[in-house]
Amino acid sequence: MKKFLSILLCVLVVLSVAACGKKDETPSGQGDGNEKYSGTVMLYTSAGEDAAQSLKEVFEKKYPNVTLDFYAATSGKCNTKLATEFEAGNVSCDVVWLAEPSGLIDFKNQDRLLQYKSPFADAVAAPFKDPDGYYCGARILIMGLAYSETTCPKDQVPLNFDGLLDPNFTGQIIMADPNASGSSKAFVYGLVHSEKYGWEYFEKLAEQKLEFDTSANAVNQKIAGGEYKIGVSPEHTTLNSISQGSPIGYQATQDVLAIACPIAIPKGCPNEELAKLLYDFILDPQGGQAALPTFNITPIVDGITLPAGMKSAKEITANALPIDWVDLANTGTEMLEKFNKLFGK
DSSP states (O other): OOHHHHHHOOOOOOOOHHHHHHHTTTTOOEEEEEOOOEEEEEEESSSSSSHHHHHHHHHHHTTTTTEEEEEEOOHHHHHHHHHHHHHTOOOOEEEEOOOTTTTHHHHHHOBOOOOOOEEEEEGGGGBBBBBBBBBBBEEEEEEEEEEETTOEEEEEEEEHHGGGGGGGGGTOOEEEEEOOOHHHHHHHHHHHHHHSSEEEEHHHHHHTOOEESSHHHHHHHHTTTSSSSSEEEHHHHHHHHTTOOOOOEEEOSSSSEEEEEEOOOOTTTHHHHHHHHHHHHHHTTTTTTHHHGGOEEESSSSSSSSTTTTOOHHHHTTTTTOOHHHHHHHHHHHHHHHHHHHHTT
């Protein structure tokens, strides 16, 4: 009997050691319940390919059995792609993340969006989200001035958008086409409805021979190449170019034009469970929100450690030009028609 008990004790010790060894071999991100999620989730985003790739990496680290695929393009292209899928009855997108809300307001009115109130949305200020829970702001985008360091001396860079009317910039200004770019569309609306600017400002910009390109990245590339002295561009896009060694500078403007870039879940998405998982992760202060400053993007929620010089969403929007997003959704087509006629587009 004593011999049997000794053998049994040894077996139990061996099994205990083996169990501990298996526990130590558990892959990072598993063992906390996250491994129960599996499959593929698709994101359509205008945030930029680098930011989307960064989001993919941190998301897949937390959910190792889930693959995050993404389609990165301008808001216009994302909207068009999704609208085409709705019409065909074959939606491939699980979460859409645009530069401004008017497109999502249109989809909401067409009953194309899933109503979802994320628990993390409570931390997002009311002006940044739909009160009915069909979309929610997920980052702050700021429009400013990008300039060529080779053709535009720093002392010639204006401190505001009206400085673009200086004769020194005639034929030397560029911005993303508002027909394709959501941020440029919001820029036009914000200034058109400002007492300081109005349509008169854009009439003068037309006289200044303002030029256009398809996206903010394309705009910055042409400015960096010296083809244009200056242009209107999102802050994070320009700062990212600077960090990569591009000969381009950035000037924040006195008149602040800020945009809360929203996320939503399309009705008929392939994987509703994973769509909600990604939606929550993007809004999570310890998830997607914490990753945004890496690409000079301002988080929508407070309480996140920001790099030196980056203001919080609350600080930015407190002084920003007002934008009525519902009105932009209702009048945006008419506005763009007038804009196109003014610039001969």
